[in-house]
Amino acid sequence: MHLAAVNLETFLQLTANGVFRGAAYGILGVGLALILGVTGRFHFAYGSFYTLAAYLAYTFKDRGLFPPLVEATLPFWVAALAGVMVVVALGCLLERTLYQPLARLAGATELLAVFVAALGIAIALENLIRLLWSSSSQPYFGPSREAWSIGSVTFLNFDVYSAITYAVLTLALAAMLRYTPLGRMVRATRSNPELARTVGIDSKRVYVLVFAIGTFLAGTAAVWTGLQFAVEPGMATRPVIFAFVVAFLAGTASSPIRVFLTGIGVALVEQWSSMWLSVRWTQTAVFVILVAYLSWLSFRQSGVYVKLQIPGLRRQRI
Amino acid sequence: MQIWLNYLVQVLIYASFAVSLNLLLGYAGQVSVAHAAFGAIGGYTMGYVATVHGWPFLAGAILGAAFALVAGVIVALPAMRLTVEYLTLLTIAVAFVILGVISTFSDLGGTFGLLGIPKASIFGTEMARPGDWVIPCAVMLGLVMAVCHRMGESAYGRVLKGIREDPLAVQAMGKNVVAFKLTVFGLTSALAGLSGAFYAGWLRLATPGVFGFPFALTVFAMVILGGMANIWGSVFGAAVVVLLEPLLRDAVRLDASTASTVQLIIYGSLLAALMLLRPQGAIPEGSRLLRRLRILIAGEGSLRMRLGAGPYGERREMPMNEDWAPDFADGERAEAAFAAPRRDRWDHAQPVLEARGITKHFGGVVAAENLDMELRAGTITALVGPNGAGKTTVFNLLTGFVPPDRGSVRLNGRELVGLSPHRIAEMGLVRSFQDVRLIARITCLQNVMMAVQGQDGESLLKLYLGGRGPSRCEARTRERAMQWLDFVGMAGFADVPAGALSYGQSKLVSLARLLATEAPVLLLDEPASGIDARWVETTLQMVEAVRDQGRTVCIVEHNLQVVGRLADHAYFMDLGRIIAQGAIEDLTASAELARTYFGI
Numbered sequence: 082m083h084l085a086a087v088n089l090e091t092f093l094q095l096t097a098n099g100v101f102r103g104a105a106y107g108i109l110g111v112g113l114a115l116i117l118g119v120t121g122r123f124h125f126a127y128g129s130f131y132t133l134a135a136y137l138a139y140t141f142k143d144r145g146l147f148p149p150l151v152e153a154t155l156p157f158w159v160a161a162l163a164g165v166m167v168v169v170a171l172g173c174l175l176e177r178t179l180y181q182p183l184a185r186l187a188g189a190t191e192l193l194a195v196f197v198a199a200l201g202i203a204i205a206l207e208n209l210i211r212l213l214w215s216s217s218s219q220p221y222f223g224p225s226r227e228a229w230s231i232g233s234v235t236f237l238n239f240d241v242y243s244a245i246t247y248a249v250l251t252l253a254l255a256a257m258l259r260y261t262p263l264g265r266m267v268r269a270t271r272s273n274p275e276l277a278r279t280v281g282i283d284s285k286r287v288y289v290l291v292f293a294i295g296t297f298l299a300g301t302a303a304v305w306t307g308l309q310f311a312v313e314p315g316m317a318t319r320p321v322i323f324a325f326v327v328a329f330l331a332g333t334a335s336s337p338i339r340v341f342l343t344g345i346g347v348a349l350v351e352q353w354s355s356m357w358l359s360v361r362w363t364q365t366a367v368f369v370i371l372v373a374y375l376s377w378l379s380f381r382q383s384g385v386y387v388k389l390q391i392p393g394l395r396r397q398r399i
Numbered sequence: 400m401q402i403w404l405n406y407l408v409q410v411l412i413y414a415s416f417a418v419s420l421n422l423l424l425g426y427a428g429q430v431s432v433a434h435a436a437f438g439a440i441g442g443y444t445m446g447y448v449a450t451v452h453g454w455p456f457l458a459g460a461i462l463g464a465a466f467a468l469v470a471g472v473i474v475a476l477p478a479m480r481l482t483v484e485y486l487t488l489l490t491i492a493v494a495f496v497i498l499g500v501i502s503t504f505s506d507l508g509g510t511f512g513l514l515g516i517p518k519a520s521i522f523g524t525e526m527a528r529p530g531d532w533v534i535p536c537a538v539m540l541g542l543v544m545a546v547c548h549r550m551g552e553s554a555y556g557r558v559l560k561g562i563r564e565d566p567l568a569v570q571a572m573g574k575n576v577v578a579f580k581l582t583v584f585g586l587t588s589a590l591a592g593l594s595g596a597f598y599a600g601w602l603r604l605a606t607p608g609v610f611g612f613p614f615a616l617t618v619f620a621m622v623i624l625g626g627m628a629n630i631w632g633s634v635f636g637a638a639v640v641v642l643l644e645p646l647l648r649d650a651v652r653l654d655a656s657t658a659s660t661v662q663l664i665i666y667g668s669l670l671a672a673l674m675l676l677r678p679q680g681a682i683p684e685g686s687r688l689l690r691r692l693r694i695l696i697a698g699e700g701s702l703r704m705r706l707g708a709g710p711y712g713e714r715r716e717m718p719m720n721e722d723w724a725p726d727f728a729d730g731e732r733a734e735a736a737f738a739a740p741r742r743d744r745w746d747h748a749q750p751v752l753e754a755r756g757i758t759k760h761f762g763g764v765v766a767a768e769n770l771d772m773e774l775r776a777g778t779i780t781a782l783v784g785p786n787g788a789g790k791t792t793v794f795n796l797l798t799g800f801v802p803p804d805r806g807s808v809r810l811n812g813r814e815l816v817g818l819s820p821h822r823i824a825e826m827g828l829v830r831s832f833q834d835v836r837l838i839a840r841i842t843c844l845q846n847v848m849m850a851v852q853g854q855d856g857e858s859l860l861k862l863y864l865g866g867r868g869p870s871r872c873e874a875r876t877r878e879r880a881m882q883w884l885d886f887v888g889m890a891g892f893a894d895v896p897a898g899a900l901s902y903g904q905s906k907l908v909s910l911a912r913l914l915a916t917e918a919p920v921l922l923l924d925e926p927a928s929g930i931d932a933r934w935v936e937t938t939l940q941m942v943e944a945v946r947d948q949g950r951t952v953c954i955v956e957h958n959l960q961v962v963g964r965l966a967d968h969a970y971f972m973d974l975g976r977i978i979a980q981g982a983i984e985d986l987t988a989s990a991e992l993a994r995t996y997f998g999i
Contacts, residue, residue, distance in 0.1 A: 123484060183674055189564075189839075192483050193430060194674050197623050200616060201670025208663040216656075318612070322491065329488055361510070365499030371492040375485055376477030 090233040095356065099349035101240040105302055107344025108247035109320055110327030111254065111337045112298035118333035119271045119291045122180055123192060125199035127299060127324065128317030129206035130168050134300030135307035135316065136210055138164030139221045157223040165300035172296030173289045175202065181285060210314045218313035226308075243305035250298060251341040258337070267291060271334060319364075323347065326371050404530035406645055411536035412598050414637035415543040417621035418630055419590035422547040424619075425627035426556050427583045428563025430483055432615050433474065433490035436497040437467040437588040438595025439610035443501055445596035446513040446605040451506075456519035456526075460596035464589045470497070471588020475581050494615060502607045512606025519600045532601045539597055540634075543590050546863075548630055550586070553869060554856025554876065557849050559583060560628065561838045568836035571798070572850045572916060573824035574857070582859060620670050640666055745967040745982070748775035751951045752828065752920055757796055757806035765975040766792045767803070772970055772977060774920060779946050780953045781966035781983065788972040790955040791833060794922050798830045799823045810920065825852070830922035833955075835909045839898030843889060843908045846897050847880035850915040883911040887941065888934075903930040910941065920951045927961050939964055959987070 109131070116124050141160035145152035155163060179202070180195055187194035227238040258264035269277040270287045278284055306316065323344075331343035347367055354366045420434045441463030448454040448462060474493050478486055502510045519526045521535050550556055558579055561569040566576045599605040617640060625636030643665060648658040752774040759767040766789050774780050782790045795801040797808055799820040808815040815823050837846050855861040855872035862869055884890045887907040897905060906929055913921060926942060927935050942965055946952055956962050962969060963983050971979040971986055979986055986992055 117484075123487065179671060179675070186675065196430070196487065197619075198671040198674040200619065201667045201672075201674070203667070204616060204620070205664045205667030205671070208660045208667065212657065212660050212664065216660075322495070325488060325491070329485070359503065361503050362499070365496055365503070368492045368495045368499065372477070372489065372496060375481060375489045375492070378485065379477045379480045 091356065092353075093232070093234050095352040096349065097234045097236055097240075099352035100345055101236060101244050102352070103345030103348030104244040104247040104341070105306060105320060105344075106323045106327050106348050107341035108250060108298050108302050109324035110331065110344045111251055111340045112295035113321075113324045114328035114331060114333045114335065114340045115254075115267075115291055115337070116295040117328055119267060120176070120180070120288045121192070122176075122184075123196040123199060124180075124292075124295075125196060126175070126202040126206065127295070128321030129203045129210075130172055130296050131299040131303040131321065132210060132314065132317045133171070133206060134165050134168040134296075135221070135303035135312045136164075136214060136219075137167050138304050139219055139307060139312045140164075140214075142223070143221075161223070161304045165297060165304065168300045169293050169296045172292045176289050176292040177285075181288070207314055207317075214314070216314055218311040218316075221307045221312045223308050237309065239305060239309045243302075243309070246301065246305065248341070250301065251337045254294065254298075255337045263290070323367070326367060330371065330374060401528065401530055402645075404533055406641060408529060408532045408536050408601055410634075410638050410641045411533070411540045412594060412601065413618065413621060413641055414634040415536075415540045415594040415597070416591060416618045417625065417633035417637045418540070418543050418547050419587045419594065420618055421622045421625070421627065421630060421633045422551055422559075422590075423583055423587040424622055425629065426551045426563065427559040427580065428483075429478070429580065429584065430487045431490045431584075431587075432487060432612075432619060433494040433497070434587070434591050434618055435595075435610045435612075435615035436494040437471055437591035438598060438614075439498060439501060439605065439607070440467040440470050441592030441595030442599030442605040442610060443507055443513060444592070446516040446599050447507060449517055449519070449600075450513060450515075453517075456521055456596075456600055460593055460600070463596040464592040467592025467595070468585050468589035471591075472581060472585040474588075475584035478584070479577050479580055494612065498607045498611065508606070510607060512604060512608070513599075514604045514606070516599060516603045516605065518603070526600070529601065532597075536597055536601070539593065543594065544630055544634075546586070546590065549862060550583070551628065551630065553862060554848070554854040554873060555579075555859075555862055557841065557845055558857060560841055560845075561849055564838050564840060565836050567800070568832065568838065569849070570820045571800075571824055571830060571832070571836075572912070573821050573829070573852060574849075575819075575821045620666055623670060624666070624673065745775060745778050748778050748967075750774070751776045752797070752808070752810050752953075754797060754808045755806055757793075757803045757808065759792065759796055759801060759803050759975075766801075767796060767975045770796075770806070770975075770977055772980075774951050774953050775968070776951050777946060777949045778951065778967040779942065779965045780951075781962045781969040782953065782955045782972060783957075783959075783962055783969055783986070784972035784978075787974075789975040790972055791924060792975070793972070794830050794924060794955065797922065798828060824916065824918065827918045828920045828922070829913055829916045829918040831909055831913045831924050831926070833924040835902070835905045837897035837900070837905050837909055837912070840896060842894050843897050843900070843911075844877070844880055844884060844893040846908060847883050847912045847915045848876050850912045851876045851879055852916060880911075880915055883915045884908070886914070887911040888937070903934065906930055907934075907938070910938070914945065919949075921945065921953070923952060923954045925955055925957065927956065927958060935961075959983075963987075 109127075113124070113127055116122060116127070138161040140148065141155045141163050142157050143154065145154055154160070179198060183194050183198055184191045228235055229238055229241070230236070256264075258268055266277070266282050266287055267290065269280070269282055270284050274284045277287075302320070303316075306320070310316070327340060327344045327347055330347065331340040347370075350370065351363045351367050354363045358366060416434060416438060420431065423429050423431055423434070441460065444463035444466050445454075445456065445459035448459045449456060454462075474490075478489055481489060501507055502512070507513060524531070526532055526535070551559070558569060558574050561572075561574070562576055562579060570576050595605075595610065598609070602609065621636035621640050622633050623636070624639055625632030625634070640662075644659050644662040647653050647661050647665075648655060651658075651661075653661060750773040754770055754772050757767050757770040770793065772780075772793075782793060784790055792801065796803045797815070799815065799818055799822070803816060806816065810823075810826055810828050813826065815826070815828070818826075837843075838849070854869075854876055855865055856869040856876075858865075881890060881893065884893055887910050889904065889907050889911060892900065892904065892908070897908060900908065906926070910923075910926060913923070923942070927938050930938055939961065942952060942954070952965075954962075954965065956965075966983050969980065969983045969986055970977050971992060979989060979992060
């Protein structure tokens with residue numbers, strides 16, 4: 082309505098913000114969509130692993146490898162990688178020792194059982210972090226932080242580095258899924274696990290692999306985000322909710338590139354809407370879009386359940 | 400003392416959130432993370448009208464519940480046809496939208512929320528100290544439990560449990576699944592709104608944080624801890640979660656903030672462990688303590704005694720209903736029809752169901768092409784043909800589960816195309832499923848009871864205002880369902896959960912369920928397949944008995960002996976088309992069909 086009042090500079094700045102923030106939503110969405118699409122697990126603890134990665138990277142660098150006993154610290158990059166890899170191992174462990182047995186036990190109610198267990202893990206982990214590191218946020222420093230600008234648009238060097246990292250990781254994952262034998266196994270399991278099993282693909286291992294990749298992407302994003310802001314127990318809530326939004330909007334069976342771009346799209350909507358809406362409305366605007374999309378999904382179907390096609394999520398037994 | 404009263408009030412309020420969520424989650428199987436947000440609507444409404452307009456507390460609480468009801472129904476509309484993962488996501492999004500919208504209005508305190516809501520007074524008594532809230536909150540919890548118990552443990556709750564496990568099968572029994580879901584969504588939202596109003600009244604504030612995501616997850620956890628579809632369990636779950644914190648503080652001597660953190664760690668891990676160890680919750684569904692006690696006292700479980708009655712037990716006579724044989728009421732023709740050879744019976748019978756030009760394409764696949772067929776009163780029609788010929792699709796098309804692209808289906812002259820499956824079932828055309836589709840976690844008797852039509856307990860009005868009507872109706876329904884179980888010889892399994900049956904047994908129970916609808920036209924998908932060889936003959940006799948009552952039957956069947964024995968008329972299908980029709984002897988006599996299909 083006030084289109085004319087919005088000047089070009091604001092628009093460009095918001096666009097840049099949207100792209101940078103969207104890259105983060107995108108990479109989290111890519112990891113989550115991979116997990117959701119292949120394993121069908123409503124992995125609500127995704128965010129706790131994200132937070133934990135940032136905390137571990139920070140601790141390894143600033144506090145020591147195991148603060149009460151081992152006080153030796155690691156250089157920044159090694160600490161970051163170590164933090165992410167520990168979380169990757171934990172993610173695999175979670176899939177192998179909790180989700181897989183649970184899915185087998187729960188049978189038809191698998192989805193709910195996994196969701197509830199994941200919820201429990203998420204609550205427990207977040208509070209464990211509060212207990213071990215305190216509830217206040219921890220400053221996390223690594224490479225020096227610089228403000229850059231192009232014309233009137235300003236941003237941080239971290240914004241650029243992180244966006245490049247995310248884009249490269251997304252492309253690498255897309256290429257891996259498309260061109261390598263491992264990637265073909267993942268895709269086969271995603272489209273039909275039973276069939277994949279009959280041709281000798283060990284779907285349990287594929288699931289573990291998928292959890293490793295997804296957790297790695299989340300961990301990487303967490304390290305960058307921690308550098309840009311700070312490390313705090315609640316740091317995952319918002320980005321992870323957005324990751325769910327992105328994963329579902331893009332469709333969990335879509336290519337990582339599409340999911341990534343959806344992430345940028347969501348962030349652009351969020352940023353641009355602040356030109357016309359009060360800032361407090363922008364997050365709500367994103368969820369309104371999600372509600373509208375889900376409603377559309379629901380109403381698009383004719384009056385029957387049978388045909389409800391989910392883009393890639395759990396195969397329906399009809 | 401005062402502090403413990405405070406905890407008690409907290410337990411009461413949390414329990415009423417948990418109980419109402421359990422009706423939605425445990426009974427109806429609708430995963431909602433938005434329950435706390437509906438509580439926020441109630442809390443904010445009460446707080447706003449109390450602060451700004453000076454409304455009395457109870458009036459504000461009722462208004463809050465009403466607003467939450469409206470919001471719940473609005474949210475439920477798009478949620479109706481979503482699968483559980485999308486529903487979960489939708490409710491997450493809705494929770495964020497509701498709280499986001501609320502915290503945008505400066506009249507509602509923005510992100511800070513409504514602080515300093517005036518002290519409530521109820522019936523002239525001012526709630527001066529927190530402890531004064533014990534009685535009002537206990538009354539409110541009692542009300543919430545009564546409402547949820549009445550709905551959950553009645554014919555209504557039976558349908559909800561059916562929807563939880565297999566909405567399709569429930570629809571096939573003539574239940575309006577969408578209406579049931581909307582009602583339960585609206586009702587539980589209203590109860591959440593009411594609880595939210597009490598919560599805000601007790602805290603004397605309503606903020607986005609109080610009703611935020613962590614609170615939503617806490618309520619969710621209470622339901623899971625206490626057990627799904629278990630109302631007292633939710634109260635127990637609420638008590639455990641709330642009282643863990645003071646326990647840790649006093650018994651383990653942790654300071655307040657550490658205690659609440661440890662509390663969350665414990666119940667979070669408990670939630671995950673519980674899923675592994677007791678997926679049905681601490682007190683699983685159906686395990687009434689009383690029933691356990693009774694079995695304990697009796698020594699040998701009464702359940703096992705009845706199981707010992709033999710694989711299929713005794714059969715009894717079929718229950719009767721005068722409505723079934725309108726066309727045969729004029730005695731003479733009826734006699735002629737029964738006495739005549741089967742071909743004559745078909746020729747003399749009146750068409751009941753007429754399908755004309757039914758066509759359905761799935762993309763390039765022809766599922767049905769210009770089908771013309773009819774079912775005649777008091778006869779058995781068979782659909783035969785190779786696998787993939789589209790026989791089951793015909794059932795789906797006739798019963799409205801798959802809408803045809805073109806064509807018309809008339810039942811006693813009334814057009815069925817365009818009606819929803821439950822309407823068609825109500826009008827008297829019901830179908831069975833090849834894969835049986837019993838509701839696994841309720842008993843065989845409950846499965847059959849669900850199919851009985853016109854139950855008082857399924858009407859909200861009669862349920863809450865009908866006095867003893869619904870329970871009397873429930874007794875009649877039980878008796879009727881028992882007769883049908885008796886008829887198929889499965890009465891000995893009445894109390895066994897349907898999921899525990901063998902395939903053949905579940906097939907028989909599903910037949911009883913189908914018959915219990917008392918619909919005049921029955922479509923049976925492979926009634927005899929998978930049944931113990933000795934019992935096949937009995938099954939065929941049952942189908943004949945149904946026909947002899949004047950009901951109209953159509954079967955899909957591969958076994959030619961079964962078809963030859965039962966069918967008065969047969970349609971031969973291949974690749975979505977009807978290739979031939981006639982008496983089964985004529986079809987098997989056709990050289991071409993014999994070669995391609997019958998393999999003779």
